[in-house]
Amino acid sequence: MPDMNPRAWHRKASRPVSIWMAVFLAAGLAHPFIPDGSWLLIHIFTLGILTNSIMLWSQNLTERFLGQKLSDAARPAQLTRTYLLNAATIAVLVGQLARWYWLVWAGALVVAVALAWHAIVLAGQVKSARRIHIGAVGFVASACCLPVGALFGAALSAGLPGQWHGAVRQAHMFTNVAGFVGLAAMGALSVLFPAMWRTRGQDRVGVALALAGAGVVVAVAGSLLRASAVTGVGTVVILAGWVWLYQGFVASALTVVRDPRGRVTYPALSALCAVTWLVGGLTWYAVRVFGGTLEVPTLPLLLGFAAQLLIGTMSYLMPVTMGGGPAAVKAGLGELNRAPYLRVGLFNAALLAWLAVGNSYARIAFSFVAFGVLAAFIPLLARAVKAQVAVIKSRRP
Incomplete structure (x- = not known):
């Protein structure tokens, strides 16, 4: 039987994330010169990096939250879902670029199947657990959103007539970003934020998840009905859930002011800034939706929130998951925490400037800076693994 203990499975399941990260960074640096570059970049990130990461870490964290490890015999099925997702992602990307819309639909259907299967497995774990952890419930709700969002995306691939294209695009955004990514982020941050x-x-995530989940349903319904007032109400309800959670995060972070030594780290700052971008982006969008505008704040939501949160949480979770004892974990975290203020400040300043300036050349320059800061994670991760392995080996007889 192949080696399917949790660590071996985790290495195999995380490999696609590393590959898609390299592809994303290359495409990010070249996106001004690629036809359909923005669409390609968004979907390499959302399907390639983000969806793989959420599938991987929601499984890992569900096991931790519930205190319930899967058996080794269940690991091959986890990898099967990962392989299905990545084959489907390639099909969607190739199909859209080649205008083979049948391939886009086929890929979207397989994505939907993979995530529905993932949701069923997580729900089974929650149901059989001795204790309920609301963060794990958030992962189940998150996984239920993407199958719907994937089908919305497939419908958009060839274009829809009249106002339907904008309406379905808006529903696609709410289902995927506010639903799939947002609910997973709430579930994870309920534990990871205070740990970072x-x-x-603070026990706020139950109310936050209920508000955000209800808001997604209302906002999607409003989008499809083309009722901007209903969509606006849904956006405000989602925002209320995040503001309730964010208030607790800020209160927790302010307690660190008394003793900041070793506690103001790159993962911690990234998580706080990411949620700040989400709250700001949703507030701006709510105002615009009530005015009848369907323009989606893509950069604040995908880069400011999702990308920054992903890199920050991975910078914390990778060394912790690798383990090897307190000294080894500290060595890995130390490498991934290099220049925290510079990296967080530079990324957020570059993203703000990218949004604010009107000159196309300046926007390209600021986009290079933002992607460059994100790219620093890859060599730092390699250094972290090397440092952590060195400590582990030094302790062996």
């Missing part, structure tokens, strides 16, 4: 800041957690 080394503070006490």
Whole structure:
């Protein structure tokens, strides 16, 4: 039987994330010169990096939250879902670029199947657990959103007539970003945020998930009905869930002011800034939706929130998951925490400037800076693994 212990499975399941990251960074640096570059970049990130990461870490964190490890015999099925997702992602990307819309639909259907299967497995774990953890419930709700969002995306591939294209695009955004990514982020941050800041957690995630989940349903319904007032109400309800959670995050972070030594780290700052971008982006969007505008704040939501949160949480989770004892984990975290203020400040300043300036050459320059800061994660991760392995080996007889 192949080696399917949790660590071996985790290495195999995380490999596609590393590959898609390299593809994303290359495409990000070249996106001004690629036909359909923006669409390609968004979907390499959302399907290639983000969806793989959420599938991987929601499984890992569900096991931790519930105190319930899957058996080794269940690991091959986890990898099968990962392989299905990545084959489907390639089909969607190739199909859209080649204008083979049948391939886009086929890929979207397989994505839907893979995530529905993932949701069923997570729901089974939650149901059989001795104790319920609301963060794990958030992962189940998140996984239920993407099958719907994938089908919305397939419908958009060839274009829809009249106002339907904008309406379905808006529903696609709410289902995928506010639903799939947002609910997973809520579930994870309920535990990870206080762990990153080394503070006490606050019991706010249950209310936040209920508000955000209800808001997604209302916003999607409003989008498809082309009722901007209903969509606006849904956006405000989603925003209320995040503001309730964000208030607790800020209160926790402020307690660190008394003793900031070793607690203000790159993962901690990234998580706080990411949620700030989400709250700001949703606020701006709510105002615009009530005015009848369907323009989606793509950069704030995907780069400011999703990308920044992903890199920050991975910078914390990778060394912790690799393990090897406190000294080894500290060595890995130390490498991934290099220049925290510079990296967080530079990324957020570059993204703000990218949004604010009107000159196309300046926007390209700021986009290179933002992607360059994100790209620093890859060599730092290699250094972290090397440092952590060195500590682990030094302790062996």
